[in-house]
Amino acid sequence: MxxxxxxxxxxxxxxxxxxxxxxxxxxxxxxxxxxxxxxxxxxxxxxxxxxxxxxxxxxxxxxxxxxxxxxxxxxxxxxxxxxxxxxxxxPSRPLVLAAGSGAYLYLLGEPIRRFLAKKQELRLITTDADATLGALRDGSADLGVTALVVPPDELDCRPLKQYPQVLAVRPDHRLAGRRSLRLKDLAGEALVVPPSTRPHRVQLERSLLDAGVDWAVAVEAEGWALLVHFVRLGVGPAVVNGFVRTPAAVRTVPIKDLPPVRYYLVTRPNRPQDKRLDTLRDLLQRYVP
Missing domain, CATH: 1.10.10.10 (Winged helix-like DNA-binding domain superfamily/Winged helix DNA-binding domain)
Structure with missing residues (x-):
């Protein structure tokens, strides 16, 4: 055999x-x-x-x-x-968690701290959505936290949280005083955006195109923190996830006609039982803001 x-x-x-x-x-x-x-x-x-x-x-x-x-x-x-x-x-091998840099920065700190306080070993790997799913499929990660538009059928994808998309702007920007806005309000803006291959950029470009909005690229930047940094410097506004924390010099305005960003807990359904995984998943569901 x-x-x-x-x-x-x-x-x-x-x-x-x-x-x-x-x-x-x-x-x-x-x-x-x-x-x-x-x-x-x-x-x-x-x-x-x-x-x-x-x-x-x-x-x-x-x-x-x-x-x-x-x-x-x-x-x-x-x-x-x-x-x-x-x-x-x-000791068994450490549990492996795969997630993006934004999730680690803004969402996962408290659950990870509480898991480690239980004297459990945890290995963290930083991945984008595609790499997270790949790591779960091949077993190199035990649990993933990632934003998905359409969850894959072959993986166990449990909804975790969803967040609105907002425009980050300086207080002196023409849109800073708005309570909310629509994509058409971004006409003529030069935006701070992720690189063209990133999922957030792809979705944003498609939505702006569907809304018939003419816009330009002010600068491309990798990661929420750098996008917000360029906003603070006055390079231009940026569309970011609502969980992103911004300094006092940056305001956020909800965008009504962009869909929320949905985050999922992802595992492989046929993996071996592991109480540590159940513990970590429970902490994530309880303490992700």
Missing amino acids: ILDRLVAEDLAAFAVFAAHRNFTHAANELHVSQPALHARIRKLEQTLGRPLYTRHGRALWLTETGEQLAAFANDTRTRAAEFLAELDSR
Whole structure:
């Protein structure tokens, strides 16, 4: 049988490779040579009869089979760690939480603090929405917190919170005194926006186009904190999530015809039971503002 030919060491090596998507970094963590790691992964591909990753330029992406094998390998490691913990009280591997920088900055601080106060180990990885879903599919993350427009069917996506979209402006801006506004009010504005590939930028551009609004890019910036910083400097206004905290020199005005941003707790439905995961999920549901 195929399962009989999947060697535990090869599975463990593939789990590390899947987490890094990089032969150099994975080989360094495993303390093996790159040729040896290549050989292990080729062996797994030959056993399964399917490729486990593809190259896109310099980036390596897991195939669907690769994601499934990585999830299987990570589940195997989790079960082994739990068995050893029960056997001789060895600590199991840390729980892994995947989320974006904005979520860590503005939403997750209190739940994380309370989880760590329970003397639980937690590994944090910073990812965008696509990378969060990928980490959950391949088992390299146990729980994800991310904004989704359409939650994927194959993952367990539980609504967490939703936030309005607001315009961040300086107090002397023409729209600063408004109680609310519509997209048409942004006509002619030069906006501070994320890079063109970011989901927030894509959705904003589509909404402005649908509303027939002419606008321009004042500057592109990565991350809510930098967007707000440019607003404070007077570079231009920015559309941000309502949870973003702003200094006194920046005001926020709700935008009535933009949809709310919905955040979800995301897990893989068939992962092993883990009381730590239940604890963290409960803290997130109780303490995310």
